[in-house]
Amino acid sequence: xxxxxxxxxxxxxxxxxxxxxxxxxxxxxxxxxxxxxxxxxxxxxxxxxxxxxxxxxxxxxxxxxxxxxxxxxxxxxxxxxxxxxxxxxxxxxxxxxxxxxxxxxxxxxxxxxxxxxxxxxxxxxxxxxxxxxxxxxxxxxxxxxxxxxxxxxxxxxxxxxxxxxxxxxxxxxxxxxxxxxxxxxxxxxxxxxxxxxxxxxxxxxxxxxxxxxxxxxxxxxxxxxxxxxxxxxxxxxxxxxxxxxxxxxxxxxxxxxxxxxxxxxxxxxxxxxxxxxxxxxxxxxxxxxxxxxxxxxxxxxx
Amino acid sequence: xxxxxxxxxxxxxxxxxxxxxxxxxxxxxxxxxxxxxxxxxxxxxxxxxxxxxxxxxxxxxxxxxxxxxxxxxxxxxxxxxxxxxxxxxxxxxxxxxxxxxxxxxxxxxxxxxxxxxxxxxxxxxxxxxxxxxxxxxxxxxxxxxxxxxxxxxxxxxxxxxxxxxxxxxxxxxxxxxxxxxxxxxxxxxxxxxxxxxxxxxxxxxxxxxxxxxxxxxxxxxxxxxxxxxxxxxxxxxxxxxxxxxxxxxxxxxxxxxxxxxxxxxxxxxxxxxxxxxxxxxxxxxxxxxxxxxxxxxxxxxx
Numbered sequence: 169x170x171x172x173x174x175x176x177x178x179x180x181x182x183x184x185x186x187x188x189x190x191x192x193x194x195x196x197x198x199x200x201x202x203x204x205x206x207x208x209x210x211x212x213x214x215x216x217x218x219x220x221x222x223x224x225x226x227x228x229x230x231x232x233x234x235x236x237x238x239x240x241x242x243x244x245x246x247x248x249x250x251x252x253x254x255x256x257x258x259x260x261x262x263x264x265x266x267x268x269x270x271x272x273x274x275x276x277x278x279x280x281x282x283x284x285x286x287x288x289x290x291x292x293x294x295x296x297x298x299x300x301x302x303x304x305x306x307x308x309x310x311x312x313x314x315x316x317x318x319x320x321x322x323x324x325x326x327x328x329x330x331x332x333x334x335x336x337x338x339x340x341x342x343x344x345x346x347x348x349x350x351x352x353x354x355x356x357x358x359x360x361x362x363x364x365x366x367x368x369x370x371x372x373x374x375x376x377x378x379x380x381x382x383x384x385x386x387x388x389x390x391x392x393x394x395x396x397x398x399x400x401x402x403x404x405x406x407x408x409x410x411x412x413x414x415x416x417x418x419x420x421x422x423x424x425x426x427x428x429x430x431x432x433x434x435x436x437x438x439x440x441x442x443x444x445x446x447x448x449x450x451x452x453x454x455x456x457x458x459x460x461x462x463x464x465x466x467x468x469x470x
Numbered sequence: 471x472x473x474x475x476x477x478x479x480x481x482x483x484x485x486x487x488x489x490x491x492x493x494x495x496x497x498x499x500x501x502x503x504x505x506x507x508x509x510x511x512x513x514x515x516x517x518x519x520x521x522x523x524x525x526x527x528x529x530x531x532x533x534x535x536x537x538x539x540x541x542x543x544x545x546x547x548x549x550x551x552x553x554x555x556x557x558x559x560x561x562x563x564x565x566x567x568x569x570x571x572x573x574x575x576x577x578x579x580x581x582x583x584x585x586x587x588x589x590x591x592x593x594x595x596x597x598x599x600x601x602x603x604x605x606x607x608x609x610x611x612x613x614x615x616x617x618x619x620x621x622x623x624x625x626x627x628x629x630x631x632x633x634x635x636x637x638x639x640x641x642x643x644x645x646x647x648x649x650x651x652x653x654x655x656x657x658x659x660x661x662x663x664x665x666x667x668x669x670x671x672x673x674x675x676x677x678x679x680x681x682x683x684x685x686x687x688x689x690x691x692x693x694x695x696x697x698x699x700x701x702x703x704x705x706x707x708x709x710x711x712x713x714x715x716x717x718x719x720x721x722x723x724x725x726x727x728x729x730x731x732x733x734x735x736x737x738x739x740x741x742x743x744x745x746x747x748x749x750x751x752x753x754x755x756x757x758x759x760x761x762x763x764x765x766x767x768x769x770x771x772x
Contacts, residue, residue, distance in 0.1 A: 202653070203637070203653075204637040205628060205637060208628055208632070221540070242756035262589065264584070264586045265586050265589065284567050284639050286641075287564065287567065288636050290563060290634055291592075292627045294627075295623045295627030295632065296628070297623075298619055299618070299619075299623035303616070303620055305616065306613070310615065311608070313619075314615065315716055317601075317615075319605070320600070321597045321598070322597075322601055325596075325601060326507060326514065326590075326596040330593045330597065331507045334506065334510040334590050335506040337587075338509070347510070348506070351505070462547065
């Protein structure tokens with residue numbers, strides 16, 4: 169990984185570079201110990217290495233690079249956020265939750281290993297996120313570190329991802345309206361996407377105006393991402409997406425698609441992407457990668 | 471709660487005061503929201519409020535009070551540690567793990583609610599620990615905060631509690647020797663007890679000699695605590711202990727009791743408690759509460 173941000177990195181290059189960097193870091197962090205915990209580390213590696221779009225780490229890099237943050241520090245914070253994302257996937261896939269057999273084209277952790285190991289692998293990645301974050305920012309500005317720790321914890325807990333997943337379980341038996349589905353998704357996927365952008369801004373000591381713009385950007389792409397996900401769940405190719413599709417409809421859950429219909433859902437997502445790019449108007453070409461990511465959120469096929 | 475440490479607090483008073491303080495904080499932290507997440511918060515309250523010995527928070531207070539740490543900050547750090555403890559109990563009780571129906575004299579979370587809610591309640595308390603820790607120490611010395619976050623994450627993850635629980639699951643099918651059982655328990659229960667003592671020392675800016683003494687104390691009471699637990703599992707009263715007993719023997723797991731026999735296990739625990747108190751020789755009466763806690767670890771009936 170280059171210590172300084174390249175002048176103009178295409179989305180394709182950036183995705184590949186960030187993906188390789190995250191894999192390299194997980195490989196080093198998750199060296200398998202020669203004791204009875206070996207299975208736990210193998211399960212963590214199975215879930216964490218070699219898969220996923222690494223969208224959240226890419227967002228951290230894209231924002232932090234705008235402010236010329238030290239890339240080693242950026243990479244550590246990006247890895248911490250990906251730990252939280254991977255842990256949430258492992259737990260959401262459990263039989264008691266969404267009961268999924270496939271994820272990122274591989275068997276889910278409880279299928280490849282067992283349920284107890286999957287629960288512990290998720291818990292361990294959850295803890296690892298804060299270990300990495302605490303270490304990475306040990307010599308950062310004290311308020312920067314406190315803010316990162318508190319905000320990541322909020323994005324992960326009952327006021328964020330875990331709260332959103334709880335609402336998602338309730339959605340199987342309760343008919344949610346559009347406002348409630350929007351709130352659900354703002355917690356379940358929006359909170360960590362928003363934090364990925366926010367983390368880059370915090371590390372970069374971005375001023376209040378830049379932070380407001382970036383927050384608007386993050387909120388809009390988070391929602392667009394989820395609408396695109398709902399569309400992929402109906403229209404996507406299972407092999408490309410790498411997991412079982414059509415589950416929300418089968419479970420009778422309301423989604424953006426069921427509430428808006430395909431045409432309006434697509435329009436809404438397109439509008440959100442345009443709006444997210446509009447939030448970046450005060451930035452120059454240094455925000456081009458963010459603009460490309462916004463378009464990618466809509467056009468991706470997995 | 472008194473803002474300054476009382477001169478001489480008996481163990482009985484200290485347990486009651488710390489228990490009330492932790493309950494009061496959880497009650498405020500876990501206000502039930504008026505939305506689909508209500509069930510999640512109710513589950514967190516069920517597990518966190520009104521139960522347990524609060525041994526770990528008591529250890530934080532006992533050490534921090536020796537160094538006259540601000541008690542509000544101490545209470546927050548103690549609550550963060552108890553969050554981690556409670557989360558680990560919820561997950562360890564799950565059907566895929568130890569499959570327990572009763573905890574602290576009440577139904578376990580997955581029995582009172584359901585498995586998905588129990589997984590999410592544990593995850594949410596895990597995140598809450600770091601949110602509290604980050605907030606409580608936002609204005610503390612930067613290295614103090616970084617150390618607290620990193621050490622708590624280590625105590626919770628694959629190199630601590632979660633790793634110990636993994637070894638414990640392996641113990642059902644593999645015959646462990648005394649060294650391996652000691653290592654297992656050092657991770658599973660020892661790491662968080664050690665961190666409780668360490669946190670008080672970190673907050674108190676204890677010097678290297680004091681920290682070495684306190685580490686020795688924590689290691690010894692942690693091990694004594696576990697041996698006492700193994701003895702209680704065989705000799706205790708289910709109603710008093712508040713959970714099902716005799717499970718390790720039924721599962722064919724090696725414990726300190728099965729490896730040492732009752733007589734030697736008792737002797738070993740007694741020796742460890744004496745040794746833990748000996749580590750405190752350089753401290754005066756300000757460490758009397760720690761000495762009382764060491765004796766309590768051995769004599770408790772729950």
